[in-house]
Every structure is written in C-alpha cells, then in structure tokens.
Amino acid sequence: MENQTPLLEIKGLKTYFFLDEGIVKAVEGADITVPRKSTVGIVGESGCGKTVTAYSILQLIERPGRIESGQILWRRAPENGPEEVIDLATLKPNSRAMRQIRGGEIAMIFQEPLTSLSPVHTVGDQITEAIRLHRPVSAAEAREQAIQMLHRVGIPKPEQRIDTYPFQLSGGMRQRAMIALSLSCHPKLLIADEPTTALDVTTQAQILELMLELQNDFDMSILLITHNLGVVAETCDRVAVMYLGEVVEQADTASLFNEPKHPYTQALMRSIPILGQRNRGRLDPIKGMVPDPYNRPKGCAFHPRCTQRIAGLCDQKSPLLQTLPGSDRAVRCWLYGE
Amino acid sequence: MLSFIFRRILAMIPTLFLASIVAFVIIQLPPGDFATSYMANLAAMGDTVSQDTLENLREAYGLDQPVMIQYYKWITGIIFRGDYGLSFEHREPVSSLIWDRIWLTMWLSLVSVLLTWIIAFPIGIYSAVKQYSAGDYIFTLIGFIGVSVPAFLVALVLMYLQFKYLGQTTSGLFSDEYISAAWSWARVKDLLAHLWLPALILGLSGTAELIRILRANLLDELRRPYVITARAKGLPEWKAILKYPVRLALNPFVSTLGWILPGLISGSIILSQVMNLPTTGPLLLRSLQSQDMYLAGSMILVLSVATVLGTFVSDILLALLDPRIRYQ
Numbered sequence: 001m002e003n004q005t006p007l008l009e010i011k012g013l014k015t016y017f018f019l020d021e022g023i024v025k026a027v028e029g030a031d032i033t034v035p036r037k038s039t040v041g042i043v044g045e046s047g048c049g050k051t052v053t054a055y056s057i058l059q060l061i062e063r064p065g066r067i068e069s070g071q072i073l074w075r076r077a078p079e080n081g082p083e084e085v086i087d088l089a090t091l092k093p094n095s096r097a098m099r100q101i102r103g104g105e106i107a108m109i110f111q112e113p114l115t116s117l118s119p120v121h122t123v124g125d126q127i128t129e130a131i132r133l134h135r136p137v138s139a140a141e142a143r144e145q146a147i148q149m150l151h152r153v154g155i156p157k158p159e160q161r162i163d164t165y166p167f168q169l170s171g172g173m174r175q176r177a178m179i180a181l182s183l184s185c186h187p188k189l190l191i192a193d194e195p196t197t198a199l200d201v202t203t204q205a206q207i208l209e210l211m212l213e214l215q216n217d218f219d220m221s222i223l224l225i226t227h228n229l230g231v232v233a234e235t236c237d238r239v240a241v242m243y244l245g246e247v248v249e250q251a252d253t254a255s256l257f258n259e260p261k262h263p264y265t266q267a268l269m270r271s272i273p274i275l276g277q278r279n280r281g282r283l284d285p286i287k288g289m290v291p292d293p294y295n296r297p298k299g300c301a302f303h304p305r306c307t308q309r310i311a312g313l314c315d316q317k318s319p320l321l322q323t324l325p326g327s328d329r330a331v332r333c334w335l336y337g338e
Numbered sequence: 339m340l341s342f343i344f345r346r347i348l349a350m351i352p353t354l355f356l357a358s359i360v361a362f363v364i365i366q367l368p369p370g371d372f373a374t375s376y377m378a379n380l381a382a383m384g385d386t387v388s389q390d391t392l393e394n395l396r397e398a399y400g401l402d403q404p405v406m407i408q409y410y411k412w413i414t415g416i417i418f419r420g421d422y423g424l425s426f427e428h429r430e431p432v433s434s435l436i437w438d439r440i441w442l443t444m445w446l447s448l449v450s451v452l453l454t455w456i457i458a459f460p461i462g463i464y465s466a467v468k469q470y471s472a473g474d475y476i477f478t479l480i481g482f483i484g485v486s487v488p489a490f491l492v493a494l495v496l497m498y499l500q501f502k503y504l505g506q507t508t509s510g511l512f513s514d515e516y517i518s519a520a521w522s523w524a525r526v527k528d529l530l531a532h533l534w535l536p537a538l539i540l541g542l543s544g545t546a547e548l549i550r551i552l553r554a555n556l557l558d559e560l561r562r563p564y565v566i567t568a569r570a571k572g573l574p575e576w577k578a579i580l581k582y583p584v585r586l587a588l589n590p591f592v593s594t595l596g597w598i599l600p601g602l603i604s605g606s607i608i609l610s611q612v613m614n615l616p617t618t619g620p621l622l623l624r625s626l627q628s629q630d631m632y633l634a635g636s637m638i639l640v641l642s643v644a645t646v647l648g649t650f651v652s653d654i655l656l657a658l659l660d661p662r663i664r665y666q
C-alpha cells in the first residue's frame with residue numbers, strides 16, 4: 001500500500017524580516033503541499049518570496065528574519081515504526097533535531113554552484129563531510145561513497161575529480177558536484193532554488209534530466225524554484241504560484257497551464273514564452289510594478305495590477321486560499337466564490 | 339606547490355639584489371671614502387691611525403677601485419665571510435654589534451605577532467558573528483583607542499603602574515644579572531619574562547588593525563552562499579563558521595607576517611628608547627646620526643632581507659591556505 005499522505009505540508013507560513021526601516025513581510029501566507037516522489041514547482045516574479053519560503057523549511061532564515069507563524073509539517077517514516085509528523089517551524093535553527101534533518105532528510109541546491117561550494121576545500125572534502133555528519137562510516141568509506149556519488153551524477157573520472165577544487169570544474173560539473181553533495185545522504189526531499197539559471201541551455205537540460213533520474217532512483221520529492229515556466233511544464237507534477245509573499249494558486253501542472261484560474265497566473269502565462277508551444281500572438285508583460293514590500297496593498301495584494309478586480313471588495317478584504325470544489329486546485333481570488 | 343615555491347624564490351632574487359644596492363648606496367652617501375672618514379672620526383676623538391691600517395682598509399674594501407668592484411667586494415664579503423665592514427663609532431666589526439640586536443628584534447616581532455594573533459582571532463570572529471552586539475561595540479571602541487594612542491604612551495602608563503603597584507621596573511629585555519651573560523635556558527626564561535610586555539604594547543595597534551580587518555572580511559564571507567550550504571548539510575553553527583568563512587577570512591592573518599617586521603623597525607624606535615630595549619631601532623637611529631655608514635647600511639640590508647623572507651614565508655602560507663593562489 002503506497003503512502004498517500006504528503007511528505008511536506010506548508011500551511012499559512014509567514015516569514016518576516018524586522019528591519020530598522022520597517023517589517024518586510026517576505027512570506028505572507030504560503031501554502032504548499034509536496035506529495036511523495038513528486039516534483040513541485042514554485043514560480044513567481046523576482047522578490048515574491050520563493051527563496052525565503054525554501055530557507056524557512058530548513059530554518060535557514062537569519063536575523064533579523066524570523067518565521068512568524070504557520071506550520072511546516074514534515075512526515076518522516078522511519079524504517080520500522082510508525083510515521084512521525086514534525087513541525088519544522090517549531091524547531092530551533094541550530095538544534096540537533098533540525099541539523100539531523102538538514103542534509104540528512106531534506107537537502108538543498110542553489111543557483112550559483114561556484115559560490116555555493118567553498119573555494120578552498122576540495123569537492124571530496126565537502127561531500128565526505130556531509131556523509132560523515134549523517135552516517136556512522138569511516139573516512140575511507142565516506143570517500144568511497146563520495147566517489148560513487150560523483151560517478152552517479154555523471155562526473156567523469158570521479159577518483160581524480162574528488163580531489164579537485166570547485167574552481168577547477170566547469171559550471172555544469174560544479175552543479176553536478178553540488179547535486180552529489182546534496183544527495184550523498186539520500187534525502188527524501190531536494191529543494192532546488194533555480195538550479196539551472198546560471199547555466200547555458202544545453203547544460204540546463206542535462207542537469208534537469210539528471211535530477212529527474214535521481215529522483216526516480218532515490219524515491220525522493222523535489223521542490224523546484226524557478227522563473228522558467230517552460231522548465232515547470234517539463235518537469236513538475238504540481239505548481240504553486242507566488243505573488244508578494246502569498247501562494248495565490250496551486251494546481252497540477254496540466255490544469256494550471258490549460259486553465260489558469262488566478263488573474264496573476266493568467267498574466268504570467270501571457271507574459272512568458274513557453275517552450276515547445278507556438279507563441280499565440282504577442283507577449284504581454286504584466287502591467288504595473290511589484291509594490292514595495294514594506295507597504296503591501298490593502299485587500300488582495302494583486303489588486304493594483306489586476307484587470308479583473310472587483311471594486312469595493314478586492315481593495316478592501318484579502319481573499320483566502322480556497323480549494324475549488326471537486327478538484328485538488330486552490331486559488332486565492334474573490335472571483336472564485338467566498 | 340613546488341613550482342610555486344620555486345617561482346617565488348626566483349622572484350625574490352631581484353628584490354634582494356635591489357635591497358643590497360640600496361644598502362650599498364647608503365654606505366656610499368657621505369662624502370669621501372670610508373677610510374678617510376674613519377681617520378677623521380678617530381682624529382676628532384684625539385686618536386690616530388697608522389697609514390698602514392688605512393692602506394689595509396682601502397685594500398680590503400677596494401676603496402681605490404671603481405664602484406662596481408667595491409660593491410662586489412662588499413657583497414661577497416657579506417655572503418661568503420659574514421664580513422659587514424667596520425663601525426667607526428664603535429671601532430668594532432659591524433657583525434659583532436648587530437646580531438644580538440637583530441635576533442632580539444626578531445624575537446620581539448615574533449612574540450608580538452603571536453600575541454596579536456591570539457588576541458585578534460577570537461575578538462575578530464566574535465565581533466563579526468555578533469555584529470552590533472554590545473560586545474562588538476566595546477571591542478570596536480577599544481580598537482579605536484588601540485590604533486590612535488601611541489605605543490610609547492601606553493608603555494609609559496603601564497611602566498608607571500607596574501612600578502607603583504608591583505614595585506618592579508620593566509626596562510630593557512633582561513634582568514641585570516643576565517644582561518651580558520651567555521645564552522642559557524635561564525636567560526631565555528628571563529628574556530621571555532621581559533619580552534611579553536613590550537611585545538604586547540608593540541602589537542597593540544597591529545592587533546586593533548587586524549581585528550578590524552578580520553571583522554570586515556568575515557562579515558563579507560558570512561554572507562556568501564557556501565555558508566548556507568554548510569548549514570544546509572547539517573553542520574553545527576560553530577563548525578560551519580570556523581571551517582568555512584573564518585578560513586576564507588584568515589588571509590590577513592598570514593599577511594601580517596610580511597608587514598609586521600618593517601612596521602616594528604620604524605614603529606619601535608620610540609618605544610625602544612622609552613623602554614630601553616636593545617633592539618635594532620635605537621642603534622640604527624644612532625648610526626644614521628653619526629654617519630656610521632657600514633653599521634647603518636648593514637642593518638638596513640639585514641632587515642630588508644628579513645622582510646623579504648617574511649613576505650616569502652607569508653606568501654607560501656597564503657598559498658597553502660588558499661588553493662586559488664596556488665593554482666593560478
């Protein structure tokens with residue numbers, strides 16, 4: 001019997017930064033569900049809170065930032081024993097419980113593989129360190145596992161490459177090394193924050209393919225943050241769309257692309273060319289500016305830019321994220337009922 | 339790495355050559371040749387030298403010959419025989435005058451650098467990791483004082499306090515009974531007991547400077563993505579910080595080796611006068627005043643060589659610390 005409960009459920013997450021100039025409400029209501037063995041995309045304009053959401057999951061938010069409220073439910077199933085649910089939002093950032101999950105159960109890769117790896121430690125040093133943190137193995141065994149992992153992510157001559165420094169590898173190889181590092185302890189969830197943005201198109205495709213392959217092998221889920229709707233269409237099972245710190249729509253990929261519900265999602269679809277799909281007509285940039293994060297608009301955060309806003313309602317009351325009847329999609333918009 | 343060291347050594351040769359030229363020019367600066375000045379100097383003190391001695395001197399240092407040959411005789415004398423010429427003020431070979439002082443200066447520098455490191459390392463890390471905390475502000479304030487108050491003033495105050503409350507004086511680097519004793523374990527211990535205070539005072543402004551640099555560097559490094567990677571793999575916070583950003587912020591520590599020596603030579607003259615330290619500073623000053631040029635030139639030569647070597651060692655350490663330098 002397959003386990004149907006979601007691996008990760010983020011509910012009503014709010015993460016704020018308390019600056020002298022005011023409070024930046026970077027995440028102001030994120031609801032994201034990640035089923036087991038699936039790929040979930042987070043999309044949205046720059047600054048909408050994708051990275052902050054991802055960092056919140058691993059409690060990587062630093063002062064003056066803080067998770068203000070919400071739950072991050074992580075379901076872990078030990079080999080033998082009942083399923084456990086942990087609310088990551090309640091763990092202390094540097095606590096033993098949190099550190100066990102970081103790297104061991106949930107791993108992360110980043111946009112810039114060169115700066116995400118230490119320039120003065122060898123690739124092998126950085127990978128074996130992660131292995132030995134989470135597994136009771138000797139240095140020699142850890143090295144052996146690291147070599148296997150490098151081999152698995154497609155790095156040629158891993159016995160030699162393990163002793164090189166990141167700056168001696170090409171961009172694509174670096175991201176492969178980063179993937180080897182993050183998957184070295186076989187996590188159940190991989191959070192990838194724009195993992196291919198810094199790479200050329202061919203390498204992008206290779207890295208994405210590799211990630212999907214490894215997902216299959218390791219039975220893990222992927223939370224993929226990206227600007228690129230084409231990437232989402234090709235790789236993700238589900239998508240969460242974020243606007244100004246809120247998840248405004250969540251749906252399976254096919255439904256979202258065929259029938260975007262939220263006016264922001266619709267605008268996003270019109271503004272971005274989609275890979276493999278002929279441009280029907282002109283591209284249509286979203287009108288207006290993203291409001292500055294100190295002064296969120298009253299009511300629906302999108303209303304100053306929305307072409308379908310309902311005067312007297314949208315600029316007064318915030319809509320809630322609501323599941324549409326008879327589907328597993330959810331939308332945060334007054335157009336879809338109370 | 340070996341080829342890096344080799345290239346560094348090759349690069350050192352022209353610098354050393356240049357240093358020797360500078361020292362030689364300094365020796366040549368006063369009018370008249372050395373033998374004449376020597377004679378004049380002795381005459382002024384009511385002494386005479388025989389014509390023979392003068393001729394021997396002229397012969398030994400090639401004073402009648404072209405400058406090139408004089409330089410050749412001078413430098414080969416130093417390299418192959420350790421002969422640095424004569425000090426006419428002290429009427430002794432320079433080599434018997436300077437080495438004790440040079441060693442003491444080096445010791446003082448070394449202890450001073452070590453103290454600087456030991457103090458600056460934890461404070462710099464603390465100030466960066468706990469930026470804008472009360473502790474950070476306090477250390478920054480102390481740092482400002484450390485940079486702006488001259489070392490000799492601190493020395494005077496500390497010597498006064500020490501005299502008043504402990505009834506001892508720290509003057510010189512040895513207790514009376516060891517001043518001209520032969521080197522022994524007891525003498526070394528006596529030296530260390532005297533050395534730490536001047537070393538501390540000497541290192542004061544350097545320490546403040548180093549804390550400032552380490553704090554700024556570390557603040558930069560703490561923001562880099564690899565720190566997040568380190569945390570995201572599950573490392574404890576202290577380990578993530580010490581192994582990664584601190585390691586990358588360490589370069590200025592190693593660089594101190596290179597610049598601390600020249601700083602000490604010039605900076606320590608006043609302090610050495612105040613604390614009566616037998617270092618090179620006062621001797622160099624005196625030799626320049628009395629135009630005792632072989633002495634002055636030799637000290638400048640030895641100290642420049644020491645500085646070049648210090649830079650060499652710090653370059654090697656930097657390369658060990660940072661592979662990006664090694665593989666460039």
Ligand SMILES: Nc1ncnc2c1ncn2[C@@H]1O[C@H](COP(=O)(O)OP(=O)(O)OP(=O)(O)O)[C@@H](O)[C@H]1O
Nearest residue numbers: 017024026045046047048049050051052053065293
């Ligand atoms: N350390 C911080 N201090 C203050 N504000 C922050 C901090 N980190 C993020 N923010 C703010 O939080 C908001 C969301 O940022 P976030 O990095 O999550 O955006 P993003 O969706 O990942 O954007 P991008 O696509 O450009 O990566 C932004 O307004 C940003 O200015």
Ligand code: SF4
Nearest residue numbers: 300303306314333334
């Ligand atoms: S709630 Fe109103 S303003 Fe907001 S997206 Fe829906 S229609 Fe537009």
Ligand SMILES: [Mg+2]
Nearest residue numbers: 050051052193
């Ligand atoms: Mg981001």
